[in-house]
Amino acid sequence: MRQVLVRAIGGLAVIGLIAGAAACNSDSGSDDTASGNCGYKLAYFGALTGSSANLGVNIEQGFELAINQYNTKKGSDCITVAKFDSQGEPGVAPGVARNLVADKKILAVVGPPFSGESEAAVPIFEAAGIPSVSPSATRVSLTANGWKTFHRAVANDDAQGPAAGNYIKNVMKAQKVFVANDQSAYGAGLSEVVEKTLGSAVIGKDKTEADGKQTDFSALVQKVVSSQATVLFYGGYYQNAGLIRKALTSAGWKGTMVGGDGMKDVGLAKAAGNGPATGTIVTCPCSPPEKAGGTFVADYKAKWNVDAGTYSDVAFDAANMLLQGIDAGNTTTEKLNTYLSTAEYKGIANTYKFTDKGELDPNYIKVWTFKFDPTGNQIADQEVPTA
Amino acid sequence: MNFSGLIQDFGPLTITGLAQGAIIALFALGYTLVYGVLRLINFAHSEVFLIGSYACLVVWGFFGLDQNSATPNVMSVIGLLLLGLVVAIVFSGLTALGVELVAYRPLRKRNAPPLAFLITAIGASLFISETVGVMTQRNIKGVPPLIQPRDVFVIGNMHVTNLQILIIVLALVSMFLLDRFINRSRLGRGIRAVAQNPDSAALMGVNKSRVISLVFLLGGLMAGIAAVMYDLKIGVTRFDAGFLLGIEAFTAAVLGGIGNLRGALLGGLLLGLLQNYAASLFGTEWLHAASFVLLVLILLVRPTGLLGESLGRARA
Numbered sequence: 249m250r251q252v253l254v255r256a257i258g259g260l261a262v263i264g265l266i267a268g269a270a271a272c273n274s275d276s277g278s279d280d281t282a283s284g285n286c287g288y289k290l291a292y293f294g295a296l297t298g299s300s301a302n303l304g305v306n307i308e309q310g311f312e313l314a315i316n317q318y319n320t321k322k323g324s325d326c327i328t329v330a331k332f333d334s335q336g337e338p339g340v341a342p343g344v345a346r347n348l349v350a351d352k353k354i355l356a357v358v359g360p361p362f363s364g365e366s367e368a369a370v371p372i373f374e375a376a377g378i379p380s381v382s383p384s385a386t387r388v389s390l391t392a393n394g395w396k397t398f399h400r401a402v403a404n405d406d407a408q409g410p411a412a413g414n415y416i417k418n419v420m421k422a423q424k425v426f427v428a429n430d431q432s433a434y435g436a437g438l439s440e441v442v443e444k445t446l447g448s449a450v451i452g453k454d455k456t457e458a459d460g461k462q463t464d465f466s467a468l469v470q471k472v473v474s475s476q477a478t479v480l481f482y483g484g485y486y487q488n489a490g491l492i493r494k495a496l497t498s499a500g501w502k503g504t505m506v507g508g509d510g511m512k513d514v515g516l517a518k519a520a521g522n523g524p525a526t527g528t529i530v531t532c533p534c535s536p537p538e539k540a541g542g543t544f545v546a547d548y549k550a551k552w553n554v555d556a557g558t559y560s561d562v563a564f565d566a567a568n569m570l571l572q573g574i575d576a577g578n579t580t581t582e583k584l585n586t587y588l589s590t591a592e593y594k595g596i597a598n599t600y601k602f603t604d605k606g607e608l609d610p611n612y613i614k615v616w617t618f619k620f621d622p623t624g625n626q627i628a629d630q631e632v633p634t635a
Numbered sequence: 636m637n638f639s640g641l642i643q644d645f646g647p648l649t650i651t652g653l654a655q656g657a658i659i660a661l662f663a664l665g666y667t668l669v670y671g672v673l674r675l676i677n678f679a680h681s682e683v684f685l686i687g688s689y690a691c692l693v694v695w696g697f698f699g700l701d702q703n704s705a706t707p708n709v710m711s712v713i714g715l716l717l718l719g720l721v722v723a724i725v726f727s728g729l730t731a732l733g734v735e736l737v738a739y740r741p742l743r744k745r746n747a748p749p750l751a752f753l754i755t756a757i758g759a760s761l762f763i764s765e766t767v768g769v770m771t772q773r774n775i776k777g778v779p780p781l782i783q784p785r786d787v788f789v790i791g792n793m794h795v796t797n798l799q800i801l802i803i804v805l806a807l808v809s810m811f812l813l814d815r816f817i818n819r820s821r822l823g824r825g826i827r828a829v830a831q832n833p834d835s836a837a838l839m840g841v842n843k844s845r846v847i848s849l850v851f852l853l854g855g856l857m858a859g860i861a862a863v864m865y866d867l868k869i870g871v872t873r874f875d876a877g878f879l880l881g882i883e884a885f886t887a888a889v890l891g892g893i894g895n896l897r898g899a900l901l902g903g904l905l906l907g908l909l910q911n912y913a914a915s916l917f918g919t920e921w922l923h924a925a926s927f928v929l930l931v932l933i934l935l936v937r938p939t940g941l942l943g944e945s946l947g948r949a950r951a
């Protein structure tokens with residue numbers, strides 16, 4: 249029996265090792281002759297596959313659209329797109345990041361989208377001096393690491409958390425709120441801030457495993473039902489959220505689920521079914537994509553045959569901000585990083601200027617709430633105060 | 636630790652735990668059957684389950700059903716459920732036979748050491764799971780709401796739904812039939828004979844290869860039923876659904892006594908309950924950790940599991 253157990257444990261270890269090492273990256277396009285600040289690459293780093301891939305794909309497509317338009321304007325394949333799939337996993341990200349920094353033609357990175365993988369990958373970018381602009385990593389502590397090359401083009405959870413809390417308190421007027429999170433860098437950080445804002449209205453707390461690590465949420469559901477909460481705030485990503493929402497509905501719970509930008513994806517409705525997902529509220533430090541200026545909305549639809557998703561517009565802006573810098577002759581990673589720390593760029597979704605820590609300038613912070621409609625789309629609800 | 640919560644929710648936690656445990660138990664039978672005869676753990680069994688969980692969704696998809704469809708009328712639901720079960724059972728069974736044919740039989744012919752089987756099984760498992768992952772872009776697939784959970788009866792705060800009853804009853808019936816088959820039928824006698832002593836069984840004219848294929852097939856059939864129940868209960872499947880639940884099912888098999896059919900049932904139900912109680916008491920994040928601590932404790936006291944290893948010795 250002992251032998252069998254040893255074998256079994258050995259087998260699981262082998263599976264873990266293989267799964268951990270199974271990282272891949274794709275690197276498209278060929279080098280151009282360097283002329284007129286051309287021949288360089290901009291990289292997307294983030295999930296293209298995996299349980300939270302939809303959020304990553306939205307960003308990659310906005311990023312790639314910006315570069316395509318730039319190249320069309322230049323009349324050549326001036327800047328090449330490089331894509332690196334981290335699967336959104338902090339365990340996979342470092343290996344993929346090392347592949348990225350090995351490519352000396354890459355001047356800057358748009359990404360990583362998630363907070364957990366940012367903690368794992370940004371130190372590698374930092375060591376290589378490659379500037380990164382994340383369109384969506386919102387964990388507060390990311391900018392407390394003293395990184396010089398990290399920037400984020402959105403407000404952090406110190407803005408999103410209070411906004412969600414205020415919305416639950418003042419707009420939904422909920423007296424009993426249950427707060428749960430997925431223990432991820434993002435989910436735990438966000439729910440902490442929400443708890444602080446809600447104070448005594450929080451009548452119960454729980455934690456779940458991360459996306460893909462748990463599918464049976466019976467115990468959590470039972471706690472929510474027994475607590476008689478009318479609102480469940482979940483700090484986590486859309487897949488778990490969808491499963492929880494479905495299980496809550498099956499258990500007859502009539503309350504509303506509220507979450508952050510990690511839940512703002514049609515994937516939530518796919519997991520829960522459109523019926524149970526309807527009415528779910530998500531906050532986002534972003535403007536509604538359909539409110540983006542210029543021809544972005546139409547261009548995006550024409551190029552990708554889907555509507556622009558969450559942060560597609562911010563990624564588009566981040567890429568364009570970098571392209572403007574390259575166009576102005578900042579064709580080394582150091583120069584481009586210096587450019588990022590001083591430039592003020594007016595894009596289609598927002599105006600961007602970074603503080604010395606890499607945070608978005610407080611003057612440009614905005615947070616909106618969105619509501620899931622019966623087709624799984626997230627309809628802009630209102631802009632909410634962040635303090 | 637939240638004792639008052641556990642006491643208050645004891646009823647509801649018990650019924651949801653039993654439903655989850657019934658699925659784990661059906662899944663665990665595959666591990667136990669193969670171990671009972673071959674003394675090997677079939678790590679590819681998780682993918683046998685996975686294929687079943689997709690197969691029924693594909694068939695329901697032919698009827699235009701997805702997670703957003705309305706619940707069809709009662710007769711259609713019964714028809715669709717039966718069809719889904721048959722298809723899942725067939726595909727899971729075929730996958731199990733395929734795994735045996737590719738990952739086990741060639742090695743057995745060459746008298747490979749047990750470690751080789753372990754590696755080929757893990758290889759087959761990863762191959763199938765990754766292939767499904769690539770084919771589905773690692774996205775989730777939603778399940779049509781064939782059964783809307785509705786309270787059948789209520790005791791205190793324990794709401795027992797139609798779906799929970801269906802899962803538990805179906806698991807018990809499948810279990811009972813399997814037990815009868817192994818203990819009463821001619822083929823079942825062959826399985827027990829090989830489990831007890833492969834060489835003597837061969838001398839008595841039992842075709843060992845056929846018996847081994849049969850236990851893989853039986854495990855596959857049970858996994859197919861478990862897969863349909865899982866789909867209906869969780870509402871979503873994905874390429875690694877088998878891996879997660881597979882570890883739990885394997886745990887359940889060891890808990891009950893691997894190689895012992897009734898042990899798998901007991902282990903599965905117990906594990907389902909324990910996970911729910913632990914999640915309530917310590918917080919959902921401790922769900923897996925707590926159940927594994929308990930497994931170790933039980934194995935310290937009863938190294939062969941609760942009911943002991945005994946596929947062959949159950950009823951000679």
